[in-house]
Amino acid sequence: DMMTIPKDDPVAFTFFTGYMAMFAASVFFFFERQSVSDKWKTSLLVSGLITMIAAVHYYYMRDYYAATGQNPTALRYIDWTLTVPLMCVEFYLLTKAAGAKVSLLWKLIAASVLMLVAGYIGEAFVPLNADGTAAAGATNHSVMWGVISTIGYIYILYTAWFGEVKALGDSSGNPQVIKGIKILAWFVLVGWAIYPIGYMCMPGGWLNTGLGWTSSNVDLFYNIADAINKIGFGLVIYSVAKSDSATAK
Amino acid sequence: DMMTIPKDDPVAFTFFTGYMAMFAASVFFFFERQSVSDKWKTSLLVSGLITMIAAVHYYYMRDYYAATGQNPTALRYIDWTLTVPLMCVEFYLLTKAAGAKVSLLWKLIAASVLMLVAGYIGEAFVPLNADGTAAAGATNHSVMWGVISTIGYIYILYTAWFGEVKALGDSSGNPQVIKGIKILAWFVLVGWAIYPIGYMCMPGGWLNTGLGWTSSNVDLFYNIADAINKIGFGLVIYSVAKSDSATAK
Ligand SMILES: CC1=C(/C=C/C(C)=C/C=C/C(C)=C/C=O)C(C)(C)CCC1
Numbered sequence: 001d002m003m004t005i006p007k008d009d010p011v012a013f014t015f016f017t018g019y020m021a022m023f024a025a026s027v028f029f030f031f032e033r034q035s036v037s038d039k040w041k042t043s044l045l046v047s048g049l050i051t052m053i054a055a056v057h058y059y060y061m062r063d064y065y066a067a068t069g070q071n072p073t074a075l076r077y078i079d080w081t082l083t084v085p086l087m088c089v090e091f092y093l094l095t096k097a098a099g100a101k102v103s104l105l106w107k108l109i110a111a112s113v114l115m116l117v118a119g120y121i122g123e124a125f126v127p128l129n130a131d132g133t134a135a136a137g138a139t140n141h142s143v144m145w146g147v148i149s150t151i152g153y154i155y156i157l158y159t160a161w162f163g164e165v166k167a168l169g170d171s172s173g174n175p176q177v178i179k180g181i182k183i184l185a186w187f188v189l190v191g192w193a194i195y196p197i198g199y200m201c202m203p204g205g206w207l208n209t210g211l212g213w214t215s216s217n218v219d220l221f222y223n224i225a226d227a228i229n230k231i232g233f234g235l236v237i238y239s240v241a242k243s244d245s246a247t248a249k
Numbered sequence: 250d251m252m253t254i255p256k257d258d259p260v261a262f263t264f265f266t267g268y269m270a271m272f273a274a275s276v277f278f279f280f281e282r283q284s285v286s287d288k289w290k291t292s293l294l295v296s297g298l299i300t301m302i303a304a305v306h307y308y309y310m311r312d313y314y315a316a317t318g319q320n321p322t323a324l325r326y327i328d329w330t331l332t333v334p335l336m337c338v339e340f341y342l343l344t345k346a347a348g349a350k351v352s353l354l355w356k357l358i359a360a361s362v363l364m365l366v367a368g369y370i371g372e373a374f375v376p377l378n379a380d381g382t383a384a385a386g387a388t389n390h391s392v393m394w395g396v397i398s399t400i401g402y403i404y405i406l407y408t409a410w411f412g413e414v415k416a417l418g419d420s421s422g423n424p425q426v427i428k429g430i431k432i433l434a435w436f437v438l439v440g441w442a443i444y445p446i447g448y449m450c451m452p453g454g455w456l457n458t459g460l461g462w463t464s465s466n467v468d469l470f471y472n473i474a475d476a477i478n479k480i481g482f483g484l485v486i487y488s489v490a491k492s493d494s495a496t497a498k
């Protein structure tokens with residue numbers, strides 16, 4: 001049962017800390033929502049929803065991993081199906097202060113749907129032997145779907161660094177928003193890039209076959225990346241909101 | 250148990266995402282209620298109640314489906330017994346801003362009771378063989394009760410497009426309310442029409458016998474439609490309320 005956490009299993013550790021950290025972050029964002037000016041309240045609420053949804057899914061993933069020792073792939077993508085679009089809402093709300101139109105949100109969501117659907121096919125349907133090792137064609141399968149998924153990722157990356165999001169940041173006169181958009185671009189470049197590293201640890205993946213990183217590392221990387229992107233980026237929004245609220249007063 | 254979500258079962262997927270999405274939507278509506286003007290607060294509360302009730306029922310339906318692989322028909326109609334009349338309250342509150350009388354609410358509720366009672370008889374008491382396949386008379390049974398149910402649905406549709414709701418929208422001078430009523434009519438036409446499609450996937454139903462769509466698709470369509478109508482329409486009300494509150498300031 002889930003009370004027996006092996007003392008030498010970092011994946012189990014991060015599932016447990018991830019669960020509590022997401023939970024605590026939600027409480028933080030929900031309370032602090034009251035201390036920012038009105039226009040930032042929805043952003044803080046969405047940050048809190050992202051970590052709240054993740055807390056529930058981490059609760060299940062933690063127990064699933066403890067009980068089976070397997071990657072909770074379905075639960076992971078169920079989480080992302082909800083939290084990645086909400087991250088796009090977060091990005092949109094930040095750029096809205098600089099004049100973004102709702103079409104930007106739909107484009108980001110469409111790109112993330114491509115990214116997640118391809119990633120799910122790549123992970124969930126990789127050809128395996130009965131003992132869980134990579135079967136013939138596993139590497140081809142994971143590389144092909146990983147590349148398709150990366151197209152969606154690169155679209156978001158491009159939008160943040162050179163496209164609409166960047167342009168909106170430049171044209172807004174608000175130094176807080178400009179700063180927030182710059183940090184956003186770095187999160188998408190560095191924080192989000194941890195996920196494909198995890199992906200490549202699955203059986204047949206390049207880091208698995210090449211460096212021998214086992215498939216339990218998939219969740220190690222995903223858990224670390226989730227903490228950075230869900231909690232870390234939420235805290236960035238929080239600090240932008242606090243500074244901007246102080247200026248507006 | 251429900252921890253083992255089959256990787257290739259979209260119905261299980263939508264039960265799980267549906268549960269979390271309803272839950273998150275309730276938190277959203279309850280918090281954001283504070284940021285709209287007084288006359289919209291009840292609408293946001295009702296939106297939050299609809300998704301909160303649904304979250305609890307999805308929790309049970311998800312586990313029921315995971316454990317049995319069957320359609321949770323009783324739980325589904327238990328949910329609708331509460332949430333469909335609350336949707337009617339939502340419609341009434343929107344048109345009230347344009348002068349609707351409470352008799353409109355009772356007429357909408359009466360029509361939805363007809364729709365749901367007939368639908369339940371059609372689904373729950375369809376003649377089945379011991380192995381769950383359609384028995385003699387299944388198609389007749391499901392078509393007859395489906396048609397009776399559709400009478401209630403068409404009454405609501407008529408009211409929204411050509412009847413009292415439409416007239417009230419026209420006579421109100423408020424552009425936000427007019428816009429909201431127009432969107433309402435489209436939700437009833439398109440969003441609600443997904444339910445009868447799901448219904449026709451049950452054993453003996455036209456899409457089941459005609460196109461071979463199996464009965465697990467019943468819940469797939471119901472889950473998608475519920476997300477659109479419960480969360481989507483709630484968000485429409487929210488955006489109408491936000492715009493109207495901003496204008497009123
Ligand atoms: C590029 C790529 C991937 C990217 C995943 C990402 C970028 C996930 C981001 C999740 C976030 C930001 C959640 C926050 O709430 C996959 C699907 C692993 C498959 C391999 C290729």
Ligand SMILES: CC1=C(/C=C/C(C)=C/C=C/C(C)=C/C=O)C(C)(C)CCC1
Binds near residue numbers: 364371478
């Ligand atoms: C017409 C028709 C049906 C319509 C169901 C509808 C329209 C349900 C709406 C539910 C909503 C809006 C829930 C929101 O909270 C049934 C009963 C499937 C039976 C077949 C004929």
